[in-house]
Amino acid sequence: MPKDFFRLHGLGEPRSRRRFLAQVSFGLGGVMGLMLGVPLIGYLFGPLIKRSPQQWIDLGPVSDFALGQTKLVSFTDPSSVPWAGQTSQTSVWVRQTAPNAFDVFAVNCTHLGCPVNWLDGARLFECPCHGGIYYSDGTVAAGPPPRSLFKHETRIVDGRLQAFTIPLPTSQLSEYVGNA
Numbered sequence: 001m002p003k004d005f006f007r008l009h010g011l012g013e014p015r016s017r018r019r020f021l022a023q024v025s026f027g028l029g030g031v032m033g034l035m036l037g038v039p040l041i042g043y044l045f046g047p048l049i050k051r052s053p054q055q056w057i058d059l060g061p062v063s064d065f066a067l068g069q070t071k072l073v074s075f076t077d078p079s080s081v082p083w084a085g086q087t088s089q090t091s092v093w094v095r096q097t098a099p100n101a102f103d104v105f106a107v108n109c110t111h112l113g114c115p116v117n118w119l120d121g122a123r124l125f126e127c128p129c130h131g132g133i134y135y136s137d138g139t140v141a142a143g144p145p146p147r148s149l150f151k152h153e154t155r156i157v158d159g160r161l162q163a164f165t166i167p168l169p170t171s172q173l174s175e176y177v178g179n180a
Contacts, residue, residue, distance in 0.1 A: 055078050058162055062100065062159055070094070071095075075090065092163060110146055123135075125138070
């Protein structure tokens with residue numbers, strides 16, 4: 001049969017099977033790339049678009065916190081994703097400074113975000129990563145931390161201490177916290 005037999009009027013050159021399969025492969029590869037790429041881009045850029053929820057969390061009854069004592073309280077971070085599991089657990093350090101007056105510090109060091117420890121005998125917070133030391137009021141005593149521990153706003157509702165969650169670290173921290 002002549003080559004012209006497969007040529008349809010107005011379609012130009014006839015396609016070879018190899019060229020057709022190559023175009024189908026490229027098309028399917030592009031579709032698969034979009035199917036994988038769009039969710040990946042959403043995952044990477046989602047936190048820039050969607051703000052973390054900020055809400056009041058319950059830390060327990062006021063009677064659980066002794067005057068002058070510092071206590072670690074754990075809770076589930078409201079800004080984490082629902083499937084985060086164990087990684088959504090975080091903590092704060094709670095210190096009652098006067099009757100019905102509390103300091104609630106983020107557990108993260110302001111240097112690189114490592115969790116700080118409370119040294120009860122020394123009455124200091126210590127960051128084990130790079131030796132940052134904080135006084136009991138959260139101010140820097142020694143080491144590389146650039147600023148005081150982050151503080152959460154507090155309130156007492158029905159005899160229970162609550163803290164306002166904020167994403168840490170943040171450039172808008174001064175909106176929520178009065179100390180620098």
